Amino acid sequence: MLKRIELTRNPFIKSALKNRYPQLAVFIVMLFGYIFAILAGLIGTPVGSHNFSIVFVWIAWWAILILVAVPFFGRGWCAVCPIPLPGEWLQRGAVLNPPDKKPKWLNRRWPRALRNIWLQNISFLLLALFSSVLLTTPNITGIVLAGMLFAAIGLSTVFERRAFCRYLCPVGGFIGLYSQTAPIELRIKNKQVCVTCDGKPCYNGSANGYGCPWDIFPGGLTKNTYCGLCMECIRTCPHDNIAINLRSFSADLAKPSARMDEAFKAFIMLGSAIIYAGVLLGPWGALKDAAYNVGTGAWFIYAAVFLGIIFIIMPSLFALCVSRFENLKAFKRRFATLSSSLIPLGLMFWVAFSLSFVLTNATYILASLSDPLGLGWNLFGTANTTWQPMLTSILAPGQTLALVSGLIWSARTSQKTAREAQVSSIPIIVYCLTTTLVMLWLLL
């Protein structure tokens, strides 16, 4: 295993992260793009392949997110996502200044029963079930983007910190899960310093910055899942005890959590990637129609099968792989812990699936860049770029490589976790192999 390398030792990196302005500048650019995408979706051309919202959100942003940001930077996207910006301004009454001592709004704690990612599981599934329409219909994309922005603003006025990001964002849920595999982490340097630290400004805020918007005490951080890399603790820590480290991939999975919400997130993501590959890339017209015609009988059947695969078939088969039933509590714990083996596989499924439609549709990005409003402009001379799949020769090898490395990665992870759980890793590896073969068949 690689030793950790502290990136924040580099004075340039450190000052870039500690200073609020670089991040704020990116936030503002992202906010512009985000709102522009909402407007483009709502009033631009309904032709998805030429609408900025579809092209830049579901092709360009998605490609960057799943192929680069998540695998290499974990929650790197959350660090610059503009969704919380307006809500936080409203919540704090300031963009940079310390918040008032007396909260401006309700400032409630998030309900204890919902302090998990089940709502994120549900919000992701809600989008997933409508994805055929969402991914191709600009005004639906515009409404969903606007809905997320307003939900974040609304929740900021009722609850403290970034309640939307932490508990509701459909994207944040899976980014968090997969960020455990990323070679980047934010951690404290010396635990003792945190234990003796007065006032815990990293959590409670100070004149130098805000208390952790993600409701995390950095002193207790052991995995990336819920750290949004907002960098506030780097700014507030009076002891310079926060570091951004370069580490080996999937270091967090060495000690996986045993949470059922996270376990099901792994099944949701793995299952959705397989189903999407079948629906969006497969040759079955009836399946595509069923997924697209929301509200029809065929769609309800599709939705039932979708949920059945994710919530019943895949977890049940996995349960068989980890069975050694003594009591329910121990079984649930083992089931949840061992399901973390599926995290690298799920991520690589998404990489393989995304490679396909991103490379197929990337030329739309060039066309849309020159004519973002669909008004016949040709700003960069690329408006008339004809649609053409890119890098077709490397697509199949690239996807195969992604799936095989995902399989090996998950197999290695399962060997470690199974050993600790005192079960055989072979059934889990067979499970991973079978799902990989299904995915290979669907993609190739």
Next chain:
Amino acid sequence: MKRPELLSRILILAATLGAVGAPLFFWTRIPLIHAQMAEDGGWSPDVLYAEVGKPLHLRFTSDDVVHGFAVGQMDTQIVDAVDIEPGKVTDIELTFDKPGIYTFFCTRWCGVNHWRMRGTIEVTGSASDPQPATVPLYVTLGLDIDAPHDAPSIPSDQPSAIRGQRLASNLEISEFTATDFYQTNSPYQLFENLNSAALSDSEKWDVVSYIWESNTTSKALTGGAQLYSQNCAACHGENGAGDGVFADDLKAAGESSMQSMAGADNLMMQTPVDFTDTKRMLGASPALLQGKILRGGMGTGMPMWGSIFTEEQIWDLIAYLFSFQFEYH
């Protein structure tokens, strides 16, 4: 408030307002004419305004499939129809030299209701006095264009103008070759008029075929064929057999599709007419066909073409329709 805080707030507000304002500004400043399948609204807007002699600059975009644009009663516009591609913008400049209400229409077979995709351009100005519309021949003749008009008898083989020409050289047929006679009589009526001649029925039909051909030119037939292929074949079929790509869809849409039109409660949906149906075609005079094309099928799927084709184009088209019956040179 400290300056950085103020500046940050201004920048965030500017980004927000810019992202909302810029699209709204440009979209309202650069209006587009949207083309959608008729079921989803057709042209939007569907009424345009222009002035005689002043160029009319139009910017089209399609919101679904490929559509085409052409303006009726302007010969070149039909031939040089432009495509309007989904999500792209097509610029068109038109100049009208006569005032009036022009019809623009889709030239791509975009869907079963393709023919309903029409709009109007109201051209005002006094460059020349408005010309009164000529009364169509079928109106002058008082023809009931909806009445059955089958020929009582038909030839056993396809009549040939080539054979007919040889036979006609020995006959006195000048009264039948005049344009007036051709336009106002059906082939069967001419066949009846040829009764006095000492010819077999088959030979008479050959002569009818020759006389019909002599009332047209190869240029007119080519023009008619082009118009047919662009505008009629979608329903009536490339070979005139009433089996175009939309024929089945129209049949499937049935009466309900037609009754959705206001006031069309009792209209029957009809399948596209088969121009290879000998009885029907040989019993139809060019004037009758002119009426059907000009007026359309009144609630059936047959559109009115009077606002789109010029009179000359309609006669060319009719000449071409008879070529499904007769063997021409």
